[in-house]
Amino acid sequence: MSLRIRCWEGYDAAPYLRSFTAATGINAAAETLISDASAASALLNATDRCDVININNAYVQKVLDPAGCIAPLGEALTQLANHQLLAAFERFRPWMLSADGKSCIGVGQRFGAFNLVVNSRRVSRTLAEDEGFALAADPSARYGVLCYDDFNIFHIAIAAGFDPFQSTNERQRAAFSRTARNWFSNARLVSDDHFVLNRALLAGEIDFYLSGGVYTVSPARRDGHDHLIAITPRSGPVAGRGAIAFAEMTSVTANTRHPDKARAFVQHMLQPDNAVRIAFAETTCNPVAQMGNPDVLSAFSADDLAVIQWDTLAEDLSYCVDYDIVPDHGVLHGLLIEAMTANL
The missing domain is CATH 3.40.190.10 (Periplasmic binding protein-like II)
Structure with a gap:
């Protein structure tokens, strides 16, 4: 056996x-x-x-x-x-x-850090680091969503302006729901396969995707596409940080x-x-x-x-909080699934 x-x-x-x-x-x-x-x-x-x-x-x-x-x-x-x-x-x-x-x-x-990935020929590293997940709030943004549910919950909460590792109130849950629905309704591409998202970046179909990191973009970088880069946001609502490691x-x-x-x-x-x-x-x-x-x-x-x-590993980690347990995971996951399925 x-x-x-x-x-x-x-x-x-x-x-x-x-x-x-x-x-x-x-x-x-x-x-x-x-x-x-x-x-x-x-x-x-x-x-x-x-x-x-x-x-x-x-x-x-x-x-x-x-x-x-x-x-x-x-x-x-x-x-x-x-x-x-x-x-x-x-x-x-x-x-x-x-x-x-x-x-x-x-x-x-x-x-390592795991947050978002950009085509740096379309979105500069500096802009992506400064804006973080707020990049997806621009109605003209061309992006994809990699469906890694646990990381999606972290990142949508950060985009909605609250710490996912604390208990949530009604206002925060409503903000999470709105943000999740916006992410999925405006996304050009939604997939649970990082190779699909990387190919879309290379084809010019999208300019960035979230959630993602070195873990997901590295196969494309190994093939010589070093303009695709993992980004670590520089600030956010989790004790001043807006990124996850x-x-x-x-x-x-x-x-x-x-x-x-x-x-x-x-x-x-x-x-x-x-x-x-x-x-x-x-x-x-x-x-x-x-x-x-x-x-x-x-x-x-x-x-x-x-x-x-x-070369940027240590610096990127300095802007991150550690992956942790979400107290209201069940509620937020339910809102995430509702947002995903509303656009099927």
Whole structure:
């Protein structure tokens, strides 16, 4: 029986899974996710069984672990994870731990800012950084929406002028609904496939898309289209910030029947060669925490670093707040779906 992995893109790639099997003799099958909330709900409600889950930071520490769904990784994996962390990742280190700080419950790897993407020949970096999500409020704007529900909720709330990580009032929910309906009714293109949005940027059909980041635009940049860039807004309503940074965590589930094999998968991803493979997966390229290991960092050429916008990583993160749990996720998600379906 195969080890079951639930993950964001990259870990599901056939070459990566084959490398794991070749190294360990363990077969693995992966299912891709694009919503942390949905994946966490499925695990909480036992409608989805998996041995390893790769999900964004807050859902491990604040939702899954308190519910007894996550197993501690143990001392050996904790030390392996900690000794090679990049300085820019240090802010996310607490998310690797249980809420009481006593156990390591997840290993961080990919991370970065995730907000919007522009064709800089059409929308300047400076304008996009200053305007942020307000770019979509211009009736003449030509843009697309990438349907990553959890990030859409963050970004629409920011565009509506409030902090999504605080409880909302009626006025804020009404503003969210209006903003969401405007986003989807005025969008030239709506898709859950970042390749579709990137092609539309290149074809001149749209000038920017939201939500998005290095994670989504990097395949186009790898192909030489360096005028497509991920943008981090410079201000907003979340303690003065208007941008989100994520850090994926990979964890072993508490109900796995194969805990040793699941930990072997986590150990495999921390090996330098495999960290590089994940950083430059076929469908997405992204900075990884293990770039703090010289053996990992040295594997990246200058062109590789340009693809993942390495030179602005630290600055972009300084304008971001960490991905967190939305207290009113259910309500706001309902309003998001209403806005999406109103334009079908």
